[in-house]
Amino acid sequence: MPSASSPGVSGRTGFDRALFGGKALLLVAAGALVLAFPSMAPDAFILSVGVVIASYAALAVGWNFVGGFTGYISLGHAAYSGLGGYATALLIIDGGLNPWVALGVGAVGVAVVAVPIGVASLRVRGASFVIVSIAMVLILLLVSQSWAEVTGGSSGLRVPRPFDEDVLRPEQHERFFYLHVALVVVALLVWWAIDRSRFGMGLKAIREDEDKAQSLGVPTFKYKLVVFVISAFFTALAGGMYALWFGYLDPIFQFSILIGSYMVLMSLLGGIRSLFGPVVGAVIVGYALEFFKNQYGDTQFHLVALGLLLGIVVLFMPDGVLPALGSLVNRFRPKAASIREESAAELLERSEQPRQAEEVSR
Amino acid sequence: MSGSLLLQSIILGLLLGGLYALLAAGLTLYFGVMRVVMIAHSAFLILAAYLAWYFHRETGADPLLSLVVTVPLFFVAGVAMQRLLLSRLRPATLTMMSVLLTFAIALTIEGMLGYVFTGTQRRIQLDYSGSNFEIFGANIAAVKLIAFGLAAVSLLGLYLLLKKTKFGQALRATIQHPEAARLLGINTDRIAGYGFGLGLATAAIGGTALSLDSTIYPSLHWHWIGPLMAIIVIGGLGSIPGAAIAAVLLGLSQSLLQVPMGTTWAQTVFYIALFATLMIRPQGFFGGRLAQRF
């Protein structure tokens, strides 16, 4: 796939300006569409599907703090969304807190819990991190099922409604749709801010080559830990928000490996390095899930579809659809020049390929 | 806890630990030859158990006979998986992407099993399911002993293969230092493929052993992968003896803790041990140089 020329420009060309304009226009249009969605939805069911997709987007963006910046793939982020849900519910039920306060306090609590988990799993590279992430989901599933006095055990836990009884169900959906969208927007802003910061540069250096980053003086462990905790915080917020909307927590579905893998698939499909990647992935995957369910509801085939889709993404487009589309647009870019934008990993890989390829690119 | 219950728990723990050890050995092989955390290992385990069950249901013959088919089949599948899928991944992101890829394979297997055999729990009904014999007041079920024997023999065979044969030497060289192995003229790619095949063959044996005395259902593999991964981290990623020792110790603790703590809480012993290991000794307790960086 790498083409011989290396685009990337220092000055603005007309093409860039047009591109920027197009992007802005698309963004505004998308924003308007999202805001208008509740009034366009033909019935409450479609609206509730919208809430689910918005919730997926919030989870995926939360996941992408650690996945996108550091390249550490967590398959067990359902641990933090589940914890966020339970923390919110328990703070309301046992702590008597206002639901929204409970949501915030719960997410902060989950962030605190994430610190020791991060310390344990981030000291070593890759493999242990993944193993711990899966272990977290399994351990929390066991605990939430067994500790019935607190969590309600396998009977589940009902979460009190944050709105009055007289707010009808469709109205609830609408409010929660906007709340979820707001959460996504806030998370995206934070992601964007980190992306442009020195902190973000350090993180991306870790993603591309952790050893080099370390030798260049990036405090890799500290950086990884901080972004991991931020990720847990936003994932917990998304989980808590979902719990408030859905109104019922069942440990099997809260601490499910499947939910964690949805987050990975959505982010990876959209593109973990791009701001909007996880959102796009969430819309595609969320929609596809509903579609499959509607068309082929009665079989276990959705698991196969999910597995195959994940496999295809990993094998053939590990950078996601957005970058793929981006490079497509770049083909139309007039004569590009100079500054190379590619990861050390890609460089390394290319350098292992026959010499001539290297010569062309230099 | 009475003496006989203690003895009973120790025996049950050892029998369970034997199966864990065999399966963990497979996981360790994958990690050794390719630095791959093979999430689908336990999915193949369940697949093998289903094949044994299906074989028994269709032919009425002893499920152990299904090994004749499943072991070579899984070996080939393992080689194919390594050569066709995992070797396509970029080396720089291999660890992470291989996790996702094998995870995807696990989901696919689970989905297919559910599709073909439905989600109903299955169990092989054997004439000797309930038979047992008594030693010092403790009862040992015949099926559990067969499963343990199968695991022990396979593990011993694997050990001899690695220690005594030329192929084993090449495999160990590939695990320890792939570059150096290549310089010595070892075809590390082919060896890695065979290593993968061997790993998957352990899943075939383990699955058949499991099917003798356990209920199976498609999503059961999630209950195995957690403990198994904890075992290989504690044993030190890449060390087969380490994994085997950790497996037996943890199987034993699980069985003993079940008495005072109950089954659910006893399962947490794996994860607590996992966290403790990562906090105190991230490279695992028996691991060597290899584990330092992973």
Next chain:
Amino acid sequence: MIASRKARRLAISSAACIALLAPLGGCGLDSGSDGGSDDEIVIGISLPLTGDFSEPGKGVQRGYEAWAQYVNENGGLLGKDVRLEILDDQSSADRVASDYEKLISQEKVDLVFGPFSTRLVVPAAQVAKDYGYLFVEPAGAAEEVFTQGFDNLFYAAPAVADDHYNLLAEEILAMPDNQRPKTVAYASMDDPFAMGTAYGLKDKLEEAGIKTVVDEVYPPNTTDFSSIAAQIADSNADMVVGGTQYQDAVNLIVALQQLNYQPKLAAFSTAPTNVEFPEAIGDKTEGILSPTGYTPDATYPENKEFVEFYTELNGTPPTEDEANAWTTGEVVAAAVEAADCADPSTECQQKLIDHLREATVDTVVGPLSWDEEGRPESAHLIQQYVDGKIRIVLPEDQAEAEFIPVKPAW
């Protein structure tokens, strides 16, 4: 891959967003059917046809479908045909809620029937309640279902989980001292229904001074029962009680046999009534007890017709799952006939609910009535394997065989 940073962030994201969100209403997610037509009554149901509860879920489905066919062959409901709209919730709580959301708000079904299992009943009942629908369910027997403030919910079976063993408890307490078990071992699946049955009995026996020597709860997907069995065998309890579904009971019994443990009484919920049970255990079922809410041999006139119709349709007599589904249909039909309406309007649904609060409905499991929270107020029968067949032994006036107070060895 070589791509510029700007291009990477390309707002194609937004484009994809638009492309996918806009047609949401139209493409793929709409069901073709419309519940509003006048000549039929559409009943919306979500059932676990795949996943953990798929076996009982399919049983319930057979029951519902048989009921609908029966009704349609006998003049329909209010003179209209009944059509069932059944969705698969994959045994997932998230799914079941979205299914009822879809049935009620998108397809505007006239009535809803409940799903299977307590876990799925609670989230589903919430949706039904939010839309003011009557919610009669065939399977949520655990206490948790009735304490959530659902004023629209009715359980269409004779008794809640905690009361399933009531007759057995009475029988045990009435035994002479030398026969009465002194120690009991309990093992229950961590499931609201299964635990409800075992702990209901435990409370009653403990109150009477019968000692609990083992009290184990295991997660729903446990497959290795050897160490629970080891504890039970070690305690050598006089009686073993299992709060079980199906496979776990089989596994537990085999594990107990492996340890050569011989109790005087053995009671397990649900599993022994399953037709596959004797096959799975081998010829070692004699004396095993089980509560049941239904028997095909019951003499209620409704039941005779049901068994006949069902057997002709499916070739086998119905089990408890099918019977509970059928009962659900009977209960809702009775309410519809009495209120003379079956449409989604809040007034009609409220009329149906109000009627059932007061009513007693004759069903295949006998006459049913409900308390304020929707708990049925009858009792479960106790069955026992006698001479290789499962037969009713309690209460005495319905007994088909003599109660065996000391179980033969298994």
